[in-house]
Amino acid sequence: MSMRFVDEYRSGEVAKRLAAEIEELAEPGRHYKVMEVCGGHTHSIYQHGVEDLLPPEVELVHGPGCPVCVIPMGRQDDAIAIAERPEVIFTTFGDMMRVPASNGSLLDAKSRGADVRMVYSPLDALKIARDNPDRQVVFFAIGFETTTPSTAITLLRARAEGIRNFSLFANHVTIIPAIRAILDSPDLRLDGFIGPGHVATVIGTRPFRFIARDWQRPVVVSGFEPLDVLQGVHMVLSQLRDGRYEIENQYSRVVRDAGNPAAMKAIGETMELRTTFEWRGLGFISQSALKLRPEFADWDAEVLYEVPGVRVADPKACQCGEVLKGVIKPWECKVFGTACTPEHPIGTCMVSSEGACAAYYNYGRHAGRRRREEAPVPA
Amino acid sequence: MSDRPARTEEEVLDAIERRRRRPVRKLLDDRITLSHGAGGKASRTLVEALFLAELRNPLLEALGDSAVFQASSNGAAGPRLAFSTDSSVVKPLFFPGGNIGELAVNGTVNDIAMSGARPLVLSAGFILEEGFPVADLQRVVASMAAAARVAGVAVVTGDTKVVERGKADGMYINTAGIGVMERDLDLSPAAVRAGDRVLVSGTIGDHGTAVMIARGDLELEVDLESDTAPLAEITAVLLDAVGDDVRCLRDPTRGGLATVLAELALETELSIMIDEPSLPIAPAVHGACEILGLYPLYIANEGKLAAIVAPEAAETALAALRSHPLGRDAAIVAEVREEPPGLVLLRTGIGGSRVVDMLAGDPLPRIC
Structure with a gap:
């Protein structure tokens, strides 16, 4: 099994070049909030330290696309x-x-x-x-x-x-209703989206069009390697610079605009929409x-099987909902790192490897300090 | 926005680090879960809050791979000895590159070797399931004999128990062993200094990945063998070359290299910066881990050592390791630093960085 195809998307040289171009694209004094919708992106961003390569003007906001996190x-x-x-x-x-x-x-x-x-x-x-x-x-x-x-x-x-x-x-x-819920939420102003590459493999890029059309926000459907994410950010910032709002496909090596009709057919044959479904932290979302x-x-x-089927409120202290909506950063949650840790999690975001809290706790904890600690790599 | 917490990011991070570095006094779980055996945070909590609390003594307190003590008889000082034990519950019993018997011998041999001692004698305790094929037992014990010969140890005492069908998954083996300290060395985390280099003797994650795939649950076909091997000889080669400059040796089994380094950083109050591109990882392990969402840094090795060595001796140490057949892929993979204390960081291939901590969950149960 060759993994060269993975390493190609982790090249330090290309990363540096992309980072320099992103810095050029970012208007000084402007603050860019770009949401990566998918937990897979969140994980990759922290696993590879992608934020270290971004200029201070660009902030990545973690989205709701963590499958484990949203189960109430x-x-x-x-x-x-x-x-x-x-x-x-x-x-x-x-x-x-x-x-x-x-x-x-x-x-x-x-x-x-x-x-x-x-x-x-x-x-x-x-x-x-x-x-x-x-x-x-x-x-x-x-x-x-x-x-x-x-x-x-x-x-x-x-x-x-x-x-x-x-x-x-x-x-x-389904991801689209969750993105709608976030766009409808008054708490958050986002400049653009890194679209979920794996979901788009199945549903294609067209279902994301409303984001550009109705909300004038760029969406770049992106892959999951660090260079994919960097290029996604690059494409979002390019659109913003040009005043364009489009659905672009960074992950064209995998994603077709029409998605995967065979997969959609199998879903349609076996499943149908629920009238409504409860999402952890986001509440009930219709047809989601x-x-x-x-x-x-x-x-x-x-x-x-008979199951309790009871709606159970999240623990009071848990702010997973705000984390999932990108309204607060993981460390801003009141119980982050104290009552809620990966060993004894209170909320789902601290459990899943794709959860923003677990990713930040396990990988990103040094984030706030590392910029001032730029010492050379060991020999 | 009045409900925003007042804590700054820096304060939150400081609080987490303080908590991490506090000794663990209380086991919060009501029951044992598989996490307690995974070698990560839950294992550490169980050992410190229960075993150490009940059995506390100065030798156990060191929580090393083996206990090193001075034997004495009638007031006369005898040799310094290293004593260790290891249990094998691997599933399946036979896997590419080895079986439970070799694992049981090498596990204890390696724990002893990491103290710098020469392993001498082993005990073997067998817990066998009713109905277990004698031919399989014969194969396991023959492998133990072969592994013992290679390691230069003798199995000198033993015990056998049989449990009802359905218990013990065929067999479990416990071994214990004694080694003698022939060098005037005191390998310990206390000797580690900022500037030291971390070496590994070869590719990481081979054993855990090989066993995982051998279970056949994944329908993944990968050509990969366990690295199970006795480390006594390669350790001696290393110590002959740079003995005085070796600060500390570790055997990164459960929890992998990441866990060993995270423990060292906590114990020494120093930082360790891993250079990700330098980590030797076999392509098959890299590929399988990518597919399974695992990280080789956390996966068990059964024939690799990690050495913390003074910076000026690092190249000589590397050459010594590479001169031995088990050390062909040895590499310098990390550097010890002052800041941030107690934390392992990793410089990624794209030039970013991240924290490397002990795992909270169990990625692969029953691999050794």
Whole structure:
């Protein structure tokens, strides 16, 4: 397996060149707030120290596109209720295991005896179902349009193979309503967006057009390597300099303007919009999430199992909502780094590796100081 | 905007650093979770707040890879000895590049070697599952014998227990071992100074990645072997070359190189700056980790050492490591600095920087 294609997008030389050009584009005295919508971008920005290469005029604001972060506490309680049923093998992505619910996390439920297993894909969960015909295997389906197709395809395969001991607890959300909620929010003035490259792989670039048309803000759909992000910022600033508001595609090596019709078809075949869905910190957003179509009721954990289904308020101290909307920086949250740490998280943003708080805590903690500590790299 | 917190970013960061550096006194969890075995923050809390609190003594307090003490008999001083133990619960028992038997021997041998001692004797305790194939046990024990021969140690005492079917996942092995200090050395974090260089003896993350892939849950096919190997010989080569200038040795197993360096930074109240492009990472490990969202710095090694060496001896130390077959890919990867105290930073390939801390969760359970 060659990783040269990754290293190409991490070149220090190219980064330096891009950084110098961004500095030239930035008008002195003007403050640019650019939101990276996707948690994958947030993670990459901190993992590679991208902010170190940006001039002080350019501020990156972290957006709501962290799939783990937006799942509200009530749904996590429901997940744990299903996981604690003796006949169930509950499968989930690793990050969800540590998300705190009303009575501990899935990891805590596991230590109390629940059969909770980490998987990397819903197809792994389906395999567990095949291998354990006398157990009920439930997959905790979360994520934006990026992960929805793999859930849809798994579901279609389960039906085709007649696997009846497999079901989905569907919590898939859609990114556009969340971006609308942020644009509607009076708390925040944004100058432009780094658009979510993986989501756009599926839905294409067209659904983002309203941002340019109705809000006069540039959107650059970007990839996830540090050079992708830098180039995305470069393209946003170029648009602002020229007074243009367009949807541009930095990630054209992967993203087609029309998206992936086959993936969209699989989603449409298996899922439909919910009237409304609760997002952590953002509240209820209408038509912002998907549920299984009635013809897939036999694979729908919400139909098969009784769950509390109660809306649970976030802990009072938790400001995940403001962090997710980009209204406050992670360190501005009252409990950041004190009551809420990666070891003992209160909010989801501190759990997920794509959460702004975890990324800032784990990687970016030195951010405020490092600029004055520009010593040479070790020999 | 009156509800904005009054704290500045600087104050928030200072408060976090103060908290991190406070000794851990209380275990907040009600039950043991897999995180407690992951070698990261939860492991450290368990060890300090429970094991150390109950069993406290000056030798244990050092929390080194092994305890080093002076043997004495009838008032006459004997040799200085190093004593250590290691348990292997790896799943699967057989993986590319090794099996649980080699891991059990090398684990204790390496813990002893990191004190600068020459490993002499081992014990082996077997916990076997009812129904376990004798042929597999034979293979494991034959591997232990071979590993012991390579490491120059003898397994001189042992114990066997059998548990019911369904327990112990086939087998667990515990080993303990004694080594003798033949050099007048006191390798310890206390000797580390600003300016020192950090060397690793080869590519990082091989073992954890190989075992993870060997489980076959990922349907990922990668040509990769565990690096399990005894480090006694390469350690001796290093100490022969620059013995007095080696400050401290570590065996970056669970939690990987990142965890070892984060612990060192906390213990020494110094900073460590890692140069990311210098880190030796096998292309297959790099690729697999990219796909899985893991970082090789946090992944276990079973045949690598990290050496903190005086700056003037760094090049000689590097040449010494590279002269040994286990050290062909050795590299200087980091520098110790004064500021910011207690923190490991990493200079990324694009010229940015970030913090490298211990992990809170468990990326890969049961890899050793």
